[in-house]
Amino acid sequence: MGIQTLIQTSINSIKILDNQNFELISTEQTFTADRVIITSGGTPKLSGLKWIEDLGHKVVEPLPSLYTFNMPGNPVCELMGIVNENTTVKIEGTKLIADGPLLVTHWGMSGPAVLKLSAWGARILAEKQYKFNALVNWLHTQKDFQAQEKLEQFAGENPEKLVSTYNPFGLSKRLWLFLVNKSEIHEETRWKNLGRKNQNRLVNTLVNDCYPVNGKTTFKEEFVTAGGVDLSDVDFNTMQSKVVQGLFFAGEILDIDGITGGFNFQAAWTTGWIAGKNSGNNL
Ligand SMILES: Cc1cc2nc3c(=O)[nH]c(=O)nc-3n(C[C@H](O)[C@H](O)[C@H](O)COP(=O)(O)OP(=O)(O)OC[C@H]3O[C@@H](n4cnc5c(N)ncnc54)[C@H](O)[C@@H]3O)c2cc1C
Known part of the structure; x- marks a missing residue:
């Protein structure tokens, strides 16, 4: 009710007015508001957060x-x-x-x-x-001694088989062959002839392979920003700034970043809901 949605409208600056109102200057017009929720998303550069700093907030350097x-x-x-x-x-x-x-x-x-x-x-x-x-x-999570034991048992049970084509770990054939080659084990070596040195190299390649x-x-075109508005400047019960009354933050502008699996969306939705609900309350 009474909500006006403006699309294709960029806010170019926010000023705090004396009477605790805000002045927002957009490409089209100037507004005043007694509450503002900033949800402008992540930015890859520190300069993109200067306006937040100018409003008195600490920011954490953004990084991919x-x-x-x-x-x-x-x-x-x-x-x-x-x-x-x-x-x-x-x-x-x-x-x-x-x-x-x-x-x-x-x-x-x-x-x-x-x-x-x-x-x-x-x-x-x-x-x-x-x-x-x-x-x-x-x-x-297998440790070197566990891998060693498994190799020894497998060698005992399959002495005539080729090391390069049979493995006791269920690894894919291409990966296993690659790891055998990387361990400098000849492709024609049989399990009974593996020997201690080869076995040690193979174990090391399996559990501690350096790249x-x-x-x-x-990743794909997904980009998430670590960094943003310093969380110590935000009251998480309301998402209101602790520095400027009436100003709220939500979403990726905050110094929150999650792993893949929808956690970034969830953070944006949850903080947006809290900010929306509380910005309507008396302060
Ligand atoms: C390709 C891609 C895939 C992703 N996939 C996933 C995923 O699978 N799961 C997941 O959890 N997260 C994913 N993310 C991250 C997720 O999209 C973001 O964390 C989330 O959208 C953040 O929401 P937000 O509303 O804070 O910011 P945004 O969605 O970035 O929205 C910010 C909005 O503010 C507008 N804006 C900025 N500055 C101004 C201004 N000055 N004036 C007016 N408007 C302004 C922008 O135009 C934009 O519309 C993905 C991101 C990308 C890029």
Whole structure:
């Protein structure tokens, strides 16, 4: 009731007037309002948040989140299209770790395990200028001694079979052959002739496989911004600014970013609902 919707109208500036009202200047006209909810979404540059700072708020530098890892020239890219369902990926020298399906692409690695790392590590990986080592455990959570035991048991049960074509872990044939080659095991080697050194190299490749990452690529065209309005400046019960009465925030303009799976939409909807409900109340 009494709501006017203006489309194709850009707000170019917001001023706080003396009597706690706001003046909004758009491309078309100037409005005054006693409540404003800002839901202008994410921005990739700090300069895009200057107007928020000018209103007295702290902002956290915006950075991209949800991207895939580039591994230029790495032979693993020949496996493009392969998905290893249960994989753990760590970032060397950090505490960052994530698990889930891993997809090999023609430029590197993607899939939920990688996307989660890009979200949780958005700031750390940006500081590293997207150059770091990804350590892949193709056997999910299995430790080296568990892999070792399984290999020994399998070798005992299948002595005449070729290492390069039979594996006890249910890994895809192409991935397994790649890992065997990477471990410098001859394709004609039989399980009974594997030997301790080969076995150790194979175990290391299976549970601690190192891939240098150099750069990132946007996942599909999805782009989520980590950073935005500092959460300490916002009352989460109402989504009202703690700095400016009558001003509310919702959605990706806030320093909230989620992993894939609808969490960013949910954050936008939930904060939008709270802001909408509370902006109608007496302050
Ligand atoms: C391709 C793509 C796929 C995505 N897929 C998913 C997904 O599957 N799941 C998920 O959870 N998240 C996904 N996201 C993220 C999700 O879309 C956002 O987190 C969410 O839309 C944020 O909502 P928002 O309303 O805060 O901002 P936005 O949806 O970005 O809306 C902001 C609006 O404000 C307008 N605006 C900005 N500045 C001004 C101004 N000065 N004056 C007037 N209007 C202005 C913009 O034009 C825009 O319409 C995806 C993002 C992209 C780009």
